[in-house]
Amino acid sequence: MKAPCKHGIIGALHGYKHCDTCKAEQEAQIQLAKKKEAEDAARKQAEKERAYKEWVAKIRLPEYLTKMHPEEFEHLVCGLFNKMGFAVEHTQYTGDGGIDGYLRKNGDLSILQCKRVKGSVGEPILRDLFGTMHATGAKEGVVVTTGRVSQQARQWAVNKPIRIIELDELVSHIRTHYKEDEVVPDQFTPEYKKNAICPKCGSKLKIVNWKGKRFVGCSAYPSCRYTTALRENKYYEA
Numbered sequence: 001m002k003a004p005c006k007h008g009i010i011g012a013l014h015g016y017k018h019c020d021t022c023k024a025e026q027e028a029q030i031q032l033a034k035k036k037e038a039e040d041a042a043r044k045q046a047e048k049e050r051a052y053k054e055w056v057a058k059i060r061l062p063e064y065l066t067k068m069h070p071e072e073f074e075h076l077v078c079g080l081f082n083k084m085g086f087a088v089e090h091t092q093y094t095g096d097g098g099i100d101g102y103l104r105k106n107g108d109l110s111i112l113q114c115k116r117v118k119g120s121v122g123e124p125i126l127r128d129l130f131g132t133m134h135a136t137g138a139k140e141g142v143v144v145t146t147g148r149v150s151q152q153a154r155q156w157a158v159n160k161p162i163r164i165i166e167l168d169e170l171v172s173h174i175r176t177h178y179k180e181d182e183v184v185p186d187q188f189t190p191e192y193k194k195n196a197i198c199p200k201c202g203s204k205l206k207i208v209n210w211k212g213k214r215f216v217g218c219s220a221y222p223s224c225r226y227t228t229a230l231r232e233n234k235y236y237e238a
Helices: 020-059 070-083 123-136 151-157 167-177
Strands: 087-090 101-105 108-115 140-145 162-165 205-210 213-218
Touching: 070 087, 070 101, 070 108, 070 167, 108 123, 123 140, 123 151, 123 162, 140 167, 151 162, 162 167
Parallel strands: 108 140, 140 162
Antiparallel strands: 087 101, 101 108, 205 213
C-alpha cells in the first residue's frame, strides 16, 4: 500500500494532486517562488537604475574623469561616440597598437585614441596617430584627453585631419549625451569597476573597519568624509 501524505490521503505522498490540501500547498510554494523571483528582479533593476544614475552624475564631473581608471575611460569615450551616432568597435585594452577604437559613420573610418592623463599630450602621440591613420586608411584621427594637447602638437596638427577633444569639450559632450534622467541601457553593468571612486572628490574608495562595522569610505578622509554601504561585486582598495 502506498503511504499516505501528511493529511492522511493514501497515495498522495507519491502524487500530491491526489490530495487537495497538498495540491494547494504545492501551488502556494510555486507562487511564493515566483513572487521571490519577481522581487529579486525588481531589486536588481532598482540597484541598476540607482547605480546608473550615480555613474552618470559622476562622469559629468571633470574631477572624476581625470581620476578614473584608463580602461574605464576608454569604455566611457567609446560609449559616448556611440551615442553621437558612430558605429564603434572598441579594441582590447592592451596590445591595441595605439588604437582604442574604430569609429565609422557615413562610410568613413576614424581612429580613436584616448588619453586619460593629467599632463599634456605631445607631438609624438599625434605623429603616431597620423601614421596609424594612413596604415588603416582612416579619414580622420580623434584624440580625446583629460589633459591638454601641447601647443607644439597643435601646431604640427594644423591642416591635418586630426580632431582634438580636451577636457572641457569632453565634459560638454557627456552632459549633452548622458542625461541624468535617461532610461538605463540594457548593456550597462554597475559591477564594472577597476577602482571605485569617490563621487564627491574623485579619490579612491576603500573598505573601512570601524567599531565592528564594515563600510566604504573615501581614502582622502578626513578632508573628505564620504561613506556608503559595502556592495558585492565591486572592487575597493584594501
